[in-house]
Amino acid sequence: MEKQNQPGLEKQDQRTSELTNSLQQKLDYLTTLRQAITAGDDRLIYELIDGDHYHQALLNEEPNPARNAQVDLITDVHPAISHYLSTKLIDYLAHEYPFFYYEEIQPGEFQIYFGNWWDRRRFGKLNVLNVAFEFSQEEFNKLQQTFELAMAHKRYNTDNIQKVSAANDELQKLIDAQDDRDAEKDQLRQQLKENGQRNSLFDSGRIKEERQQIIDQLTKLADADEQANNAHATMKDNEAKILSLSKEDTILAYEKQAIETSFKSFENFNERNRSLYVDYLTTLIGKAQVAADGE
Amino acid sequence: MANETNKIDAATLSTHGKLAMFNEGLKKGLANGEKFTALMDQLIDTTDAEALLAAAQKLADFKLDSAYVTFPHQYKNADYYLIFMSRLLSMHQDEQATLKTRAHSEALYHVFDAISDDYTFLYQVVDGENGGAYYREQTTGENLFYIHLERRLLRFNSTAFTNLFINKLLLKGADVAQINTVLATLINFGHDLQDDFGFNVDFNILDVNNAARYELRQTNLDGEVLDKLFVLAAEHDYMLRNSPNGHGAEIELPGALVIDVFDAGTPENAKWVLTVRDTEQRVSWFDVLLHFDFMRDWYLNNIEALEIKADPLVFA
Numbered sequence: 001m002e003k004q005n006q007p008g009l010e011k012q013d014q015r016t017s018e019l020t021n022s023l024q025q026k027l028d029y030l031t032t033l034r035q036a037i038t039a040g041d042d043r044l045i046y047e048l049i050d051g052d053h054y055h056q057a058l059l060n061e062e063p064n065p066a067r068n069a070q071v072d073l074i075t076d077v078h079p080a081i082s083h084y085l086s087t088k089l090i091d092y093l094a095h096e097y098p099f100f101y102y103e104e105i106q107p108g109e110f111q112i113y114f115g116n117w118w119d120r121r122r123f124g125k126l127n128v129l130n131v132a133f134e135f136s137q138e139e140f141n142k143l144q145q146t147f148e149l150a151m152a153h154k155r156y157n158t159d160n161i162q163k164v165s166a167a168n169d170e171l172q173k174l175i176d177a178q179d180d181r182d183a184e185k186d187q188l189r190q191q192l193k194e195n196g197q198r199n200s201l202f203d204s205g206r207i208k209e210e211r212q213q214i215i216d217q218l219t220k221l222a223d224a225d226e227q228a229n230n231a232h233a234t235m236k237d238n239e240a241k242i243l244s245l246s247k248e249d250t251i252l253a254y255e256k257q258a259i260e261t262s263f264k265s266f267e268n269f270n271e272r273n274r275s276l277y278v279d280y281l282t283t284l285i286g287k288a289q290v291a292a293d294g295e
Numbered sequence: 296m297a298n299e300t301n302k303i304d305a306a307t308l309s310t311h312g313k314l315a316m317f318n319e320g321l322k323k324g325l326a327n328g329e330k331f332t333a334l335m336d337q338l339i340d341t342t343d344a345e346a347l348l349a350a351a352q353k354l355a356d357f358k359l360d361s362a363y364v365t366f367p368h369q370y371k372n373a374d375y376y377l378i379f380m381s382r383l384l385s386m387h388q389d390e391q392a393t394l395k396t397r398a399h400s401e402a403l404y405h406v407f408d409a410i411s412d413d414y415t416f417l418y419q420v421v422d423g424e425n426g427g428a429y430y431r432e433q434t435t436g437e438n439l440f441y442i443h444l445e446r447r448l449l450r451f452n453s454t455a456f457t458n459l460f461i462n463k464l465l466l467k468g469a470d471v472a473q474i475n476t477v478l479a480t481l482i483n484f485g486h487d488l489q490d491d492f493g494f495n496v497d498f499n500i501l502d503v504n505n506a507a508r509y510e511l512r513q514t515n516l517d518g519e520v521l522d523k524l525f526v527l528a529a530e531h532d533y534m535l536r537n538s539p540n541g542h543g544a545e546i547e548l549p550g551a552l553v554i555d556v557f558d559a560g561t562p563e564n565a566k567w568v569l570t571v572r573d574t575e576q577r578v579s580w581f582d583v584l585l586h587f588d589f590m591r592d593w594y595l596n597n598i599e600a601l602e603i604k605a606d607p608l609v610f611a
Contacts, residue, residue: 118525118535118544119518240519247522250529 001150029070037081042088043284049074049081049129057278058285064091082108089128095274099258102126114139117254119247121254133276146252147266156252157245164245168238171231178228181221288292305401317363324364338378344386344491351379352444353422355428361471374403376418376428377598380484381405387487387583391480404433409476409498410469414459418442427609439481441609442488449488451481452610453500453509453603456581461591471585500581500603508559509580513600516567519598521556531589539597543567548587552578569603 022045033135036044090102101113110126124135146156177214192214263269337350353563354375381394392405405416418428427443437455452587460474482501520542525535525611535546543557553572571580584591594601
């Protein structure tokens with residue numbers, strides 16, 4: 001049996017050498033990555049962790065999954081690599097996006113804060129390995145609407161605030177009208193009394209009807225009284241609502257202002273976000289160039 | 296009681312004995328009066344600060360009348376505090392507080408040239424064990440500070456300063472310069488007591504020291520109160536920032552003036568405080584209230600949370 005297998009030996013050797021080659025490639029990949037990290041060559045690290053993206057984005061080459069043959073080797077150390085790469089990236093971003101602040105909530109995972117003002121918003125995450133912002137969709141949409149509404153000279157919550165304010169004005173009127181209602185009630189009660197004293201055999205239907213009308217009016221006034229009694233609590237709730245809406249408007253105004261200061265327009269901001277990977281890697285290449293030229 | 300006992304005793308005495316006792320009583324009463332006038336001399340004429348304080352301290356508790364000798368013209372004990380204050384200030388060349396006498400009586404009071412004569416200031420002695428006296432504005436009844444000469448302590452009261460100088464004066468048209476003149480004298484008094492006698496002085500809302508932490512009435516400050524400042528500040532082109540360290544907020548005002556509001560307590564026990572920092576250490580929280588309308592509006596509209604605590608032992 002074994003002898004019959006003899007012809008296969010060559011094939012076996014070939015497979016073995018393929019295996020050792022493949023392992024060697026992995027070793028080379030890891031060695032290069034290790035050296036890049038030791039040398040602080042962030043550009044090379046980016047090329048190694050996602051070579052296909054790197055070649056397409058920076059060298060305008062066609063997609064080729066083969067470039068990423070080894071990348072699965074390091075998925076378990078992604079957080080550590082992300083942590084490592086974040087230092088230089090955040091330095092760069094601090095300059096380009098001076099209004100973003102980052103908090104490393106877990107190793108290699110960065111939360112974005114927008115601004116340094118009171119109760120600034122959490123705006124999403126920074127994906128260090130992809131050099132990309134992953135904005136919270138909800139927060140981003142608010143900001144986008146803020147820019148859109150600004151053209152109509154409105155703030156994000158202008159309409160809402162107006163609505164709640166109007167409700168409060170109504171309640172205030174209801175409270176203010178208490179004296180009028182009290183006078184009206186007195187008058188109606190008097191009418192009711194007079195109505196009760198009238199007694200006509202022929203007109204009883206009309207008297208009954210009149211009586212019902214008076215009672216309906218009194219009920220309506222009692223409802224208004226009750227609403228007025230509860231108005232203070234509602235008004236206080238509404239004031240809290242207005243405060244929180246105004247606060248959000250203030251925050252959004254600061255965000256808008258920050259973007260305009262750094263990027264002139266929201267469109268420019270979005271464009272820059274899209275080209276962030278290329279921009280950053282180009283800077284790294286430029287730096288490497290300068291360093292090489294200097295030697 | 297003592298009087299009654301004397302009478303009973305006198306009934307059993309000889310005439311000579313009665314006369315001698317009467318005379319003894321007079322002598323003691325007169326000696327008491329002499330002692331009083333000596334202290335008065337000391338209080339109004341001495342140029343030695345310690346002698347001044349000693350005279351004021353004794354006069355503040357002095358009982359001039361005795362069983363045999365009473366004096367129809369007298370000042371009240373509280374008045375000696377006023378005289379002491381005026382003399383100490385004038386020894387330090389501050390003549391802003393004018394000491395006045397009421398017509399046809401011996402009652403004294405202070406007025407300040409810088410503000411209306413309607414506002415008169417005098418001391419109100421505290422009855423009971425604690426002793427000491429409050430410096431009070433008469434028409435408003437505001438106790439601006441508490442002083443205890445023996446224990447050598449002085450405590451300013453934020454509530455009274457806010458009510459009198461902001462609610463009564465500033466918001467009714469007095470200008471800041473006028474108010475500052477009065478404040479300066481009251482602050483000088485505190486410094487004089489500190490420098491000359493080593494008084495323990497709590498300047499409270501008037502403290503200009505950067506390290507001063509003004510404690511807020513609401514120890515666990517409601518976030519909404521800061522939200523309100525955030526919105527209000529933005530309307531006035533100032534930005535309330537997230538506190539760089541710890542839980543809180545800060546705002547920078549012109550003149551490199553930084554106001555911090557933060558929790559200086561422990562995770563279990565919140566203690567929100569306010570600080571005012573400026574390079575020269577010349578600005579107190581009260582100065583901020585006088586000069587920045589929106590900060591004042593914020594403080595007054597949220598006074599139940601923000602009010603600066605004064606020494607609870609004397610301003611309960």
